[in-house]
Amino acid sequence: MNEEIIERAQRAKVKKALLGEDVDIEYYTTETNEHEALTSLGEISEEYKQNLLDAGIDPSEKDRSGSFLQRDRSVIFSRAKYPGLELMSTTDAIKKYDWLKEYLWKAIPVDMDKYTAEVELDQTHGYFIRSEAGSKVTMPVQSCLFITSDKIRQNVHNIVIAEENSELHLITGCSVSHTVDSALHLGVSEFYVKKGAKITFTMVHNWGGGIEVRPRSAVVIEDDGVYISNYILMTPVKSLQMFPTTYCVGRNARATSQSIVYATNDAKIDMGSRAVLQGEGSRAEIISRVIATDNAKVIARGDVFGEAADAKGHIECRGLMLSDTATIDSIPELKATRRDLELSHEAAVGKIAEEEIQYLMARGLSEDEATSVIIRGFLNVDITGLPDALAKETKKMFDMSLEKVM
Amino acid sequence: MEALTTPIGCKMLEIKDLTVEVEGKEIISDFNLCIERGEVHVLFGPNGCGKTTLLMTILGIPAYKVKKGDITFNGVDITDFPTNERVKLGMGMSFQHPPEIRGVKLGDMVNIALGRKGEKIDESVIELAKKLNISVDFLNRDVNLGFSGGEVKRSEILQLLAQAPSFLMFDEPDSGVDVENIELIGDLMNELMGRDEILSKRERSGLIITHSGFILNYIKPDRAHVMLNGRIACSGIPEEVAKHIMKEGFERCVKLCGAKVCAE
Ligand SMILES: Nc1ncnc2c1ncn2[C@@H]1O[C@H](COP(=O)(O)OP(=O)(O)O)[C@@H](O)[C@H]1O
Ligand SMILES: [Mg+2]
Numbered sequence: 001m002n003e004e005i006i007e008r009a010q011r012a013k014v015k016k017a018l019l020g021e022d023v024d025i026e027y028y029t030t031e032t033n034e035h036e037a038l039t040s041l042g043e044i045s046e047e048y049k050q051n052l053l054d055a056g057i058d059p060s061e062k063d064r065s066g067s068f069l070q071r072d073r074s075v076i077f078s079r080a081k082y083p084g085l086e087l088m089s090t091t092d093a094i095k096k097y098d099w100l101k102e103y104l105w106k107a108i109p110v111d112m113d114k115y116t117a118e119v120e121l122d123q124t125h126g127y128f129i130r131s132e133a134g135s136k137v138t139m140p141v142q143s144c145l146f147i148t149s150d151k152i153r154q155n156v157h158n159i160v161i162a163e164e165n166s167e168l169h170l171i172t173g174c175s176v177s178h179t180v181d182s183a184l185h186l187g188v189s190e191f192y193v194k195k196g197a198k199i200t201f202t203m204v205h206n207w208g209g210g211i212e213v214r215p216r217s218a219v220v221i222e223d224d225g226v227y228i229s230n231y232i233l234m235t236p237v238k239s240l241q242m243f244p245t246t247y248c249v250g251r252n253a254r255a256t257s258q259s260i261v262y263a264t265n266d267a268k269i270d271m272g273s274r275a276v277l278q279g280e281g282s283r284a285e286i287i288s289r290v291i292a293t294d295n296a297k298v299i300a301r302g303d304v305f306g307e308a309a310d311a312k313g314h315i316e317c318r319g320l321m322l323s324d325t326a327t328i329d330s331i332p333e334l335k336a337t338r339r340d341l342e343l344s345h346e347a348a349v350g351k352i353a354e355e356e357i358q359y360l361m362a363r364g365l366s367e368d369e370a371t372s373v374i375i376r377g378f379l380n381v382d383i384t385g386l387p388d389a390l391a392k393e394t395k396k397m398f399d400m401s402l403e404k405v406m
Numbered sequence: 407m408e409a410l411t412t413p414i415g416c417k418m419l420e421i422k423d424l425t426v427e428v429e430g431k432e433i434i435s436d437f438n439l440c441i442e443r444g445e446v447h448v449l450f451g452p453n454g455c456g457k458t459t460l461l462m463t464i465l466g467i468p469a470y471k472v473k474k475g476d477i478t479f480n481g482v483d484i485t486d487f488p489t490n491e492r493v494k495l496g497m498g499m500s501f502q503h504p505p506e507i508r509g510v511k512l513g514d515m516v517n518i519a520l521g522r523k524g525e526k527i528d529e530s531v532i533e534l535a536k537k538l539n540i541s542v543d544f545l546n547r548d549v550n551l552g553f554s555g556g557e558v559k560r561s562e563i564l565q566l567l568a569q570a571p572s573f574l575m576f577d578e579p580d581s582g583v584d585v586e587n588i589e590l591i592g593d594l595m596n597e598l599m600g601r602d603e604i605l606s607k608r609e610r611s612g613l614i615i616t617h618s619g620f621i622l623n624y625i626k627p628d629r630a631h632v633m634l635n636g637r638i639a640c641s642g643i644p645e646e647v648a649k650h651i652m653k654e655g656f657e658r659c660v661k662l663c664g665a666k667v668c669a670e
Contacts, residue, residue, distance in 0.1 A: 318508075355505040358467050361489040362499055363519045363565060373523065377509025377548075 005110050009120035012111035020241025020270045023212050028153035028184040035074040041067050055173025055206040056397040057144040068143035073124035084135025090157050093128035103159055107190040107218035115214045119155045119188045126156030131166035138387050140169040148177040158189040162197035169390055175206045182210035189217040193225035200228040200386055202394050209236040223250035228385045231259040234401035241270040248282035259288040260379050262405050263296035272301025277311035289379050290319045292326035299329045304343050311341040319349035320378050372406050416440035418611045424475035426463045433459045434636040444608030446599055448644055449615050451633035452656050457615045461575045465499050466492050498571025500562035502578045506550040512561050513545035519568035538564045555582020563594050574612040580621040592624025619648050
C-alpha cells in the first residue's frame, strides 16, 4: 500500500504541473538545522514574533484552542488546549494512527505533479488536526508554517479532519523571516468534513519577494457538511500557483471560498478555487477580489462543476487594475452535466472609477485618501459563517495586511 | 427685471464670465451668478441645459473644464482648487446621480463626511440617520448600490447633514422622492441652509436645481433663475418664475420675464 504510493510518487518526480511556472525543486536545499522545540509559543524570539503576528498567529495563544508552529523543517511547538481537539505533526500522527492511511493522498493524488511527489518522498511534517465527533471547537486553532533558513524547501503534508457533527476553525499563517532571500514552500493539505461537520479555514500568506509557493489542497465534504475558506495574500511573493479543489460529495454539502489578493512588484500568481458538486442539493460559492499593481501578473480562476441534482454554484470574480504594466486574467468556468442544477458567474476587471474618487473628494477626502477608501472597499468581502470572535479577528488581520500595502 | 450683471459685493459665491467645456463641448457660456450670504437661489431649466454641469464646475470636478472666467467663494478665487479644498472651505453638494461604490457603506460615507473616516458606524451616525428614516441595515448597505431614486436623495441629504457645509448645492433633490419623504427632505434642506433663522442671522447659502419645482412647496428661495443653453436667461421672484414655467414652459417664461412679468 505504502509502497504503491511511493512508487507512484517516484514516477511523478519529473511531472510538471499543469499550471504555473515550473519550479526547479533541486535549486532548494533539504539540508538545514533542526530547531529546538519551545515550551510555549511566547518563547519565540522577538525577531520572529512580528512575523507570526503578521500572519495572524498570536504568540500569547490567547483565545486559541490550540497552536502549532513549524519552523523550516522542524515542528517546534504543538499543543491542543481543548478536549475533543487533536493537534500534532502529521509525521507523528502517521506513526500513531494506522487508520490515517485512509486519509493520506485520498483527496489529492500523490502523482498529481512533481510537487505532490516531492512532498511524499521527502515530507517534512505539516500539521494533523482533528476534532472528535460532536465536539464544537469554536475557538480557533492556529498553525504557522514559518521559514527562517535561506534557500530551503519546506515540504509539509497537512491533514485536517472534522468528525461527524463537530466544528473546527483553523487559522493558518505562512510567514518568512526577512533574512531569507529565497525558499520553496510545498504544502499538501487534505481536509475531510464529515457528516454534519463544519470547518472554517482562514489562511494568511505572508511570504516575501523571493519565495516560490505551490500549495496543493483538496477538501471532501460529506452530507450536510460545511466548509468555508478565507484566503488573504497582500504581501509580495515571487510566484504562487494553487487551485484547491472542494468536492461536495454529500447531500447538501456546502462550500464557500473567498480570496483576497493584492499582487505587487513582479509577483506571478495563478490562483483560484474549484468546486465539484457531486452531492444532491450541494452548493458552492467562489468569491475573489484581486488587485494588481506594479508588474504583477495574476490569473484568477474559478471553476464549478455541477454533477448532481439541485446543485447550485456561483462564481464572483472581481479585479482592480492599479497599473498599466500589471495583468489580471480572470478565468471563470462552469460545467454542467445535467439539467436540474444552476450555475452562474460574474466577472469584472477594471480600474478605479474617477467618478468614485470625485464623489469621496466631495465629502472632504484628498485624492489619495479617496483611492485608499475605494481599494479597501473593493477588497472588503463580508465573511459569513465565522464565529463572531473569529470574524473580528479576520477583519483585524485583513486591516493589518492592508495597512502595510497602502 | 434687472440687468444680467454681477451685483457688487458678493459675499458668498460669485461666478464671473464662466465658460465650461465637457469632453470638448462648450456647455456653459459667459455665465454670471452671485449668491449672497444667507441667500438661497433656485435654478430652473430644461433637461440638458447645463444645470448639473454648473454645479459640478462650482464643486471643481475635473471633467468639467473651465475655459474662461472665475469662481470666487468667500472672497477666495477657487477656480483652480481641487474639490476637497472647496469642501474644506464649506461647500457641499447633494448629487443628482452619485456613483455606486462597492464595499463602501452609506455609514462609512457618513463617517467620512463627519471627518472621521474609517470609524465604526456608531450611535452618532445612527442618530443622524434616524432623521431621514434611514435604518441601521440601510447604513450597512454599499452606498448607492441598488438604491431607489428616493433612497439616493435621502442618502445624499444624510451625508450633507454630517458634513454641515455653509454653501449647499442640491441637484434635483425632489426627483424620484415619494410623497411621504418629500416634506422630510424639504424640512431638512431648510435646516441645512439655516432657513429657520431670522433674515439677518442667516449665514448659510444654497443653490437648488429643480426640474419639477415640487420642492418649492417646502422651501422658499430668495431668487430664481432660468437657465437656457448654458446661460441664465432670466431671473426673478421664485413664485412668479415657477408659476410662469408651469403654465407656459421655459421658453415662454423667459419671454414673459423679458416683458417684466417676473420683475421684483
Ligand atoms: N460627462 C459628460 N460627458 C459628455 N457630455 C456631458 C457630460 N455631462 C454633461 N454632458 C452634456 O452637457 C449638457 C448639459 O448636461 P447637464 O449639465 O447634465 O444638464 P442638466 O443638468 O441641465 O439636465 C448635455 O448636453 C449633456 O449631454
Ligand atoms: Mg442634471
